[in-house]
Amino acid sequence: xxxxxxxxxxxxxxxxxxxxxxxxxxxxxxxxxxxxxxxxxxxxxxxxxxxxxxxxxxxxxxxxxxxxxxxxxxxxxxxxxxxxxxxxxxxxxxxxxxxxxxxxxxxxxxxxxxxxxxxxxxxxxxxxxxxxxxxxxxxxxxxxxxxxxxxxxxxxxxxxxxxxxxxxxxxxxxxxxxxxxxxxxxxxxxxxxxxxxxxxxxxxxxxxxxxxxxxxxxxxxxxxxxxxxxxxxxxxxxxxxxxxxxxxxxxxxxxxxxxxxxxxxxxxxxxxxxxxxxxxxxxxxxxxxxxxxxxxxxxxxxxxxxxxxxxxxxxxxx
Numbered sequence: 001x002x003x004x005x006x007x008x009x010x011x012x013x014x015x016x017x018x019x020x021x022x023x024x025x026x027x028x029x030x031x032x033x034x035x036x037x038x039x040x041x042x043x044x045x046x047x048x049x050x051x052x053x054x055x056x057x058x059x060x061x062x063x064x065x066x067x068x069x070x071x072x073x074x075x076x077x078x079x080x081x082x083x084x085x086x087x088x089x090x091x092x093x094x095x096x097x098x099x100x101x102x103x104x105x106x107x108x109x110x111x112x113x114x115x116x117x118x119x120x121x122x123x124x125x126x127x128x129x130x131x132x133x134x135x136x137x138x139x140x141x142x143x144x145x146x147x148x149x150x151x152x153x154x155x156x157x158x159x160x161x162x163x164x165x166x167x168x169x170x171x172x173x174x175x176x177x178x179x180x181x182x183x184x185x186x187x188x189x190x191x192x193x194x195x196x197x198x199x200x201x202x203x204x205x206x207x208x209x210x211x212x213x214x215x216x217x218x219x220x221x222x223x224x225x226x227x228x229x230x231x232x233x234x235x236x237x238x239x240x241x242x243x244x245x246x247x248x249x250x251x252x253x254x255x256x257x258x259x260x261x262x263x264x265x266x267x268x269x270x271x272x273x274x275x276x277x278x279x280x281x282x283x284x285x286x287x288x289x290x291x292x293x294x295x296x297x298x299x300x301x302x303x304x305x306x307x308x309x310x311x312x313x314x315x316x317x318x
Contacts, residue, residue, distance in 0.1 A: 020194050024086075029251050034080070085137055086208070104176050194297075202286055270301075
């Protein structure tokens with residue numbers, strides 16, 4: 001159900017930095033979102049330190065530090081595409097995600113018999129006796145090979161474990177161990193309820209949403225490089241990679257906040273805006289002609305572009 005629009009009181013604060021609220025930097029700790037142009041690997045390799053016409057890089061001994069895709073984004077500063085300032089969100093969580101899988105290492109994992117010749121038995125009773133004898137002798141690998149042979153010859157659908165359970169009431173210890181598979185890249189979901197208190201803040205919120213959305217989305221390109229040519233008239237043959245988001249925590253006045261871990265360069269995976277956060281369409285009038293929502297829910301989902309290591313935590317502040 002729509003509600004009647006109200007007219008804003010005029011604010012004398014000039015519309016400058018895209019931030020909310022208007023007094024953010026002087027009254028609150030905040031998140032600074034610096035958006036930078038994505039730098040392709042090939043372009044990064046040709047960058048010259050100190051050349052103002054190309055992205056700048058951290059140099060060591062005159063050479064640029066270059067590595068994987070993620071390392072390039074960490075060390076190359078592309079063209080600035082905008083900066084947004086928002087208060088520290090209420091739903092602030094960090095999660096480190098080392099990836100493991102439980103795998104049955106079996107006899108091989110414990111250094112037992114890895115292979116054995118098939119032992120033929122004349123009847124099931126003889127096979128059962130052979131299995132029990134070898135099991136008592138610790139020949140687990142041989143036992144399992146016999147079981148496998150029996151299931152193949154008889155066409156039984158029973159598993160190896162099922163067969164040994166039926167014969168002896170036991171199954172082979174699978175010696176399950178955790179196997180490290182890698183590390184997931186950290187993700188962050190931040191949510192704000194933005195409530196404009198003046199026309200100037202309303203315009204700032206509108207600009208903030210626009211900046212965040214446009215930089216999270218790709219643009220069309222007619223060629224794979226920046227040069228025209230090739231006779232290709234399709235302007236939408238290629239999609240440019242969206243831009244990179246550098247997130248940093250700031251204290252009142254703009255100093256770096258050290259109580260929160262740093263965040264590596266991120267991609268923006270989602271920008272969600274609710275224009276009816278209280279489940280009702282309610283508006284203010286901007287310039288007495290254009291209705292704008294009285295509040296917004298803004299949710300941003302970021303994911304880092306490189307993995308985190310213990311050294312990053314110990315000495316890097318991440």
